[in-house]
Amino acid sequence: MGLRTALMCKKFKEYAVLKYLARRVASSLFALLVITVIVFLLSHLSGNPVDALLPDDASQEQIDAFIRDWGLDKPLWQQYATFLGNAVHGDFGTSLKWQGEDAMGFVLDRMPATLQLGGLAILMSVVIALPLGVAAAVYKGTPIDNSAQMFALLGQSMPNFWLGIVLIWVFSVWLGWLPTSGMGTIYHAILPAIAIAWFQVSALARLTRSAMLEVLDAEYIKLARVKGVSESVVIWKHALRNAAVVPLTYFGILAASILTGSVVIETVFSWPGMGWVAIEAIRGRDFPVVQAVIIAYAVIYMISNLVVDLLYVAIDPRIRND
Amino acid sequence: MTQTQDTPLLEVKDLRVEISTKAGSFYPVNGHNFTLNKGETLGIVGESGSGKSMTATSLVRLLPKHAAKVKSGSIKLEGRELLDLSEAEMRKVRGSEIAMILQDPQTSLNPSFTVGEQISEAFRLHAPGPKKTMRARAIDALRKVKVAAPEHRVDCYPNELSGGMRQRVVGAIAISCEPKIIIADEPTTSLDVTVQAQYLRLLKELQDDTGMGIIFITHDFGIVANLCHKIVVMYFGRIVESGSVERIFANPAHPYTEALIGAVPKLRGHKGRLTTIKGQPPAPMEPLQGCPFAPRCEKADSRCFAELPPTLDADGDGEHLASCWRVLDQ
Structure with missing residues (x-):
């Protein structure tokens, strides 16, 4: 390592730290994105999300309303986009068990x-x-x-x-x-x-x-x-x-x-x-x-x-x- | 050497270090005697495993705890017995009166602290002063060992420096508190040849400036010839020959010394193959009778195998000692 590098030592260090942290944050966010995909697909992988999200004794009317509300008639990628959009705002829907709770x-x-x-x-x-x-x-x-x-x-x-x-x-x-x-x-x-x-x-x-x-x-x-x-x-x-x-x-x-x-x-x-x-x-x-x-x-x-x-x-x- | 009334800087007498293991014990330092005067450089030469580093470590009393200890003898620094000091007193001697340069510059600096922090730690311990001046003093120490752009390098971490540069930093730490003695344990082995030469020149200049004594540990007789005033040759934990550089190079009394000198490449004259020493040094706990070098010695006779040679006066004036039976025959 030469003199030039030594002179740059201090500046170089600050720059390197920022770059390192930016890289870490970026990779974390990417991982989070992947997790949202998995979480989203989970509700589809375990069968019809209607079955997963609605109680067994739901009426046909409730089911239709649910499909409309959640956009389940739309293509999968659109559904994901909606899910992600809501998730970013912290909106994961309302609880089924604890009625009315976000x-x-x-x-x-x-x-x-x-x-x-x-x-x-x-x-x-x-x-x-x-x-x-x-x-x-x-x-x-x-x-x-x-x-x-x-x-x-x-x-x-x-x-x-x-x-x-x-x-x-x-x-x-x-x-x-x-x-x-x-x-x-x-x-x-x-x-x-x-x-x-x-x-x-x-x-x-x-x-x-x-x-x-x-x-x-x-x-x-x-x-x-x-x-x-x-x-x-x-x-x-x-x-x-x-x-x-x-x-x-x-x-x-x-x-x-x-x-x-x-x-x-x-x-x-x-x-x-x-x-x-x-x-x-x-x-x-x-x-x-x-x-x-x-x-x-x-x-x-x-x-x-x-x-x-x-x-x-x-x-x-x-x-x-x- | 002329007789002086002054006490020598360092006087080691009959020093024995014992290493005990489960398999038994042995003496990597066995009956050492040598002195070092102000401004003098003493070379300790020998193969790896001969006990050179152990000698150095015992001088600053940093032998591995439990495993090794000084069995007997005396180490006097300007007449003061180091073996009698308490651990706290000994800490004050380390770094301020006796400093050390370790073998491998790649690993002898702490990777987590800046060069400046590591140098000023020595100041804080031995020559405290206002915090504000620490950095300036560290820069000053770096300048003394000829590090370019010390104002910037002082904030660098070891991993940002080259091997030669790091070894200069280790040198800067060593000289920072103006020690009376520097022990350099093969400081240039891992440096390339040009850097090595620069480093040795630097040590010599520092010695000329400060009058410190240097103990230089090496296996390279070429370096010894350039740098040292006196030599101690070690084999199997013992000093087999000691004396001034001139006398030993002109007239080596021990076949082992002779062989080591023969193993140094020369620029002119000597053509053909370099001599090598056949065989291996004995294993530490091997029971020995006679001279430990005898099995590898071309000149050994029956007496060499039967009886350990005492330390003998090779030139008849007490200045050149060797433990070899052949001295008696001359």
Whole structure:
């Protein structure tokens, strides 16, 4: 790399970051578009949308009106265009199960509950997993490492619904410390958050450990020590900054899967979030709400991955210049 | 060398480092003795695996924890025993009094921090000053190692620089706090030849300016001839020969040294094949009797296989030492 490039370093970097982010946003939007196609086709793939969207005992009049209202007599691409046009405005029709409710509005009403529980679970996993993984790597082969690995293995071996039930049994029924189910205070969120987080802690801690082990062997760690940098700064600044890329990659999947995958736990703890809505809507063949939930989940996935992409830029300069 | 009253910059006496593994233990540094004076360059030469890097690492007490430790001996920096210092005291020595340049410039800079941040970290630790001046001081350090356009390069990340440039940055970090000694562990092995020559010239100039001592670790006798005043030749964890460059090149006393010198390509004169050393060095934990080089030595006789040669005075004035039985025969 020549002098000219060095002179351009600063300007070049800003430009590269913008280009990188623009590319990420564009590809996310494209993925979202594909998802709308799939969601749209779902109602057609599972047979006649009239069957899917209307209750079984609908009269012929209702059916005709439905076909007219939804433009089901028009060609497929036109129907999709209409669907997409409405979707852009957040209009997925009205709920069939919860009469009169706007489908997307109904889903969005439940989103804060899911974000609250998911947020707590994510916070728990990161706050526990990172130090655990770092400690396991630094004290490799010692009892500290072994117990950390044991703790991780335990979390990965337990299905979260089962862990949820055990937690309820121990902390709510037996000890009586925390409420069994429902939403309200922070205490209500603790047990479901633990049930979600433990599995994730395991994966995150193991990834952190292996990434740290690799980085701690690097020459630049030796150089930092040679400079006279203290051991804690070497570990938490020089090593973790570089090792963090690996768990961070997983963090995108983790955040998204905690937010969207809490369906089971929300059911176990009767947590009135989006997962609970999804289950109920599927049970009631409430297609507009199901579609709205899927799109909402897709957007959550996209946003958490975009956040991870942004964090990449913040911690790893090499990505900025690719 | 004339006798001086000054204590040497660095005095290493009978240094032994032990590595213990499940399979047993061995000494990658076995009874080292050498001194380094102000403004002097000492070359530590030997094949890979001979214990050169281990020697360097033990001098700054950064041996891998648990696996290796200094068993005995003494390392004195201007008369101060480094082995007696606490870890906190030792941290103050590292980077400010003894600095180090590592082998591979591709990997010895932290990819997540700018060049400026990495240089000023050394300042913050050893010569703190106002935050505002840090950048200026980092630029100054880059200028000293002849990095072009230092004002711009200071904000670059390592991945934006070439290999030679990165090694200059590592050099800038090393000299930033004006250390008394720089240990350079094969700093030019991964650089191409022209860059290598520039880098060596730079080290020499820095030494002339500051009077620092340099310990230069290499397997290349060609570099040693150009750069060093004194040489220590290592084989299998032991110093097999030591002395001034002139004497050792003119009259190598150990067949191993002779073979290493013979393996350096020359521009004129010497025609035909370069000499190579047949065989492999012994495995670290191989039980040995006699001279470890004997199995590869063309001049070895029965005594060499039976008894380890002591350190002997090759020229009769204590300035040129070798551990080879042949010294006695001369």
